[in-house]
Amino acid sequence: MEGLLDINWRLFAIVTLNGLTLASLYFIVASGFSLIFGLMRVVNMAHGSLYLLGAYVGFEVSETSGSWLLGILAAGVVVAAAGAALQVSILSWMQGQDLRQALATIGVSIVAADLMLAQWGGSAYQISLPDAVSTFVPVPVAGRFAMARLMLIVLALIIGVGLWLMLNRTRIGMLIRAGVDDRRMLEALGVNVPLVFVGVFAIGAGLAGVAGVVGGSVLSVSPGEDARYLLSSLIVVIVGGMGSIPGAAIGALLVAMAETYGLAYTPTYGIVYTFALMVAVLAVRPQGLLGRAA
Amino acid sequence: MTRKILTAIVVLGLLAYPFLVNSFWLVQIGGRTMGFGTVVLSLVFLTAYTGMLSLAQMTVAGVAGYAVAYFTAPTGGVGMLLPWPVALILAMGLATLAGLLIGLVSVRTQGIYTLMITLAVAMAFYYLTLQNYDLFNGFTGFNNVEPPVILGLDLGAPLPFYYLSAALAALCYFGVRHVVRTPFGLALQGVRDEPQRVRALGYNVALLRILAFGLAGAIAGVGGILNLWLNASISPGSVALNPVIDVLMAGVLGGIGHPIGAYVGAFVFTVVDNFAIDFIARERFNTLIGLIFLAIVLFSPDGLTGLARRLWRRTTAEEKEGRESVRHGNEVGK
Known part of the structure; x- marks a missing residue:
């Protein structure tokens, strides 16, 4: 009993809030990854590179223009274009050969990581936030918490709801869902499916770019982050279920919480919890918590 | 016939190789090709004969490498000195075990799913070695790991090391060539092509796949130990x-x-x-x-x-x- 009462509630609250922040970031990255997989069965191993590219573009633009919003906008657009280019130039040539596509994106990610290292060097950058959100807000128990981190949680909620609305309430969402269920039938109905593919790839990549700017502002940008966010996206969708946006949300929450609590309370074994979570899910539901059986 | 002649030429070439090149080509190209190639062999074995593409083979090699370093070259209070034969047996056992466990985790998946899950396993192991100081000595890892000296023969010297690497690589290569012709190897190829039919014939498909991962783990372990001795060190950067x-x-x-x-x-x-x-x-x-x-x-x-x-x-x-x-x-x- 003694031990229970001794819990540092303030630390616990801060760790929980940090976990939520990380979950938000993971969700934004992984939702794009999952969206792309859901429609095209492409495991985009270059998704982490798109994240990192977004972060660097956002850094450059916001530094030159002085506007953070312009930075995030530019990153979204540039990375969406890069994603569309990747689909058109390489992946569309081997549609349906999922393993070969995964290998090709691995090749792209290696070249991209190296070129970004050449351009921006090995040092870490921090994207400066607008003054309006560089403050702290009082929260119960935890004391105070960075405004920017709370805004990140709000942004993830907006993106989540927005994706859900787009997929379930709009015409393009209807096309995407139809494509997931029966691609050939959709083609037979006269829809330009390759164009839908490029569009979805652009949206998924754009989300990674936006996440890069947000991550670069709240945390930091450095080489190696691409691998980190690729890994988190992989585990999030393995846990949540490939191709499912609600699954990505649940997966992101579980993975980020496991990681944050693990690192806070048992520092040298933090990653083990994330891993154990993944293994447990695979043992019980190989298709992920909200995934459909293949 | 042509094939046998070709094999003989390659074997003779590998034996004569040390006398044709300088020490850089001997160790840094020759030795590295053999050690690294053996890790690659474990991947090719899995992919070619079981249809599973695993990204965790370097991780398994790392398990073997870390084990040898832990038991033969303790650093800063981390590790436990054991006689080298015991250390090698332990390392090979751990690598095989790691292979079996990775097989167990990914046995129900296929294609890109196997790729993703084994990559997740590999990255989890990397972060573990980076964060953990009790077993892996964190960021620094282990340095100055020397191969053993047997009866006055220093296995770390260029020529013995090359022949050791080449012999072990040949052992693994011909081992794989042999295994795929045994009933076990044929069953694996059956699982690769038609898992349903093989299951209907009464084989335990999951067990076959896990055992294939175990064998691949042992092969990767050999490569991992050679890599360790070549670099004389192992750190999270190696995995x-x-x-x-x-x-x-x-x-x-x-x-x-x-x-x-x-x-x-x-x-x-x-x-x-x-x-x-x-x-x-x-x-x-x-x-x-x-x-x-x-x-x-x-x-x-x-x-x-x-x-x-x-x-x-x-x-x-x-x-x-x-x-x-x-x-x-x-x-x-x-």
């Missing part, structure tokens, strides 16, 4: 994303359909790695190898050996066409 992907790249480069592709790929990879400086700046090695890899994936999915085989077939086919009329009579009964 990070880059080396993990390097194994895949070397495999795809050489050709993932046949065991020899592993060593061809490892050789090309090592040569490019060492001589990229002559083509472009040393720092841009990854761009070069990444582009080569991409070109192979795009234009020759069965790698350099596949490319060579197709060229060979084309030339022999042309010859055959010329001699078609002559050979026609002899063809009967073949």
Whole structure:
């Protein structure tokens, strides 16, 4: 009993809030990854590179223009274009050969990581936030918490709801869902499916770019982050279920919480919890918590 | 017949190799190709004969490497000194166990799912070695790990090390060639092609796959120990994303359909790695190898050996066409 009462509630609250922040970031990255997989069965191993590219573009633009919003906008657009280019130039040539596509994106990610290292060097950058959100807000128990981190949680909620609305309430969402269920039938109905593919790839990549700017502002940008966010996206969708946006949300929450609590309370074994979570899910539901059986 | 002559030439070439090159080519190219190639071989074995593409083979090699370092070269209070034969047996056992466990985790998946899950396993292991100081000595890892000296023969010296690496690589290579012709190996290929039918024949498909991962783990373990001795050190950087992907790249480069592709790929990879400086700046090695890899994936999915085989077939086919009329009579009964 003694031990229970001794819990540092303030630390616990801060760790929980940090976990939520990380979950938000993971969700934004992984939702794009999952969206792309859901429609095209492409495991985009270059998704982490798109994240990192977004972060660097956002850094450059916001530094030159002085506007953070312009930075995030530019990153979204540039990375969406890069994603569309990747689909058109390489992946569309081997549609349906999922393993070969995964290998090709691995090749792209290696070249991209190296070129970004050449351009921006090995040092870490921090994207400066607008003054309006560089403050702290009082929260119960935890004391105070960075405004920017709370805004990140709000942004993830907006993106989540927005994706859900787009997929379930709009015409393009209807096309995407139809494509997931029966691609050939959709083609037979006269829809330009390759164009839908490029569009979805652009949206998924754009989300990674936006996440890069947000991550670069709240945390930091450095080489190696691409691998980190690729890994988190992989585990999030393995846990949540490939191709499912609600699954990505649940997966992101579980993975980020496991990681944050693990690192806070048992520092040298933090990653083990994330891993154990993944293994447990695979043992019980190989298709992920909200995934459909293949 | 041609095949046997070719094998004999390659074996003789490998035996004579130390007397034809300088010590840099002997250890940094020859020795590295053998050690790294053996890790790649474990991947090629899994992919070619079971249809599972695993990205965790460098991780398993790392388990063996870390185990040998932990038991033979304790650093800063981390580790436990054991006689080297015990350390090697433990390391091989742990590598096999790691292979079996990875098989257990990914047995219910296939194709890109196996790729994703094994990559997740590999990255989890990397972060564990980075964060953990009790077993892995964190960021520093283990340094000054020397191969044993047996009866006055220093296995770390260039010539003995090369022959040791070549012998172990040959053992693994011919071992794989042998295993795939045993009932176990044939069952594996059955699982690769038609899992449902093999299951209907009464085989335990999951068990077969896990055992294949275990065998691949043992092979990767051999490669991991050789890599450790070559570098004399091991750290999280040895099991990070880059080396993990390097194994895949070397495999795809050489050709993932046949065991020899592993060593061809490892050789090309090592040569490019060492001589990229002559083509472009040393720092841009990854761009070069990444582009080569991409070109192979795009234009020759069965790698350099596949490319060579197709060229060979084309030339022999042309010859055959010329001699078609002559050979026609002899063809009967073949």
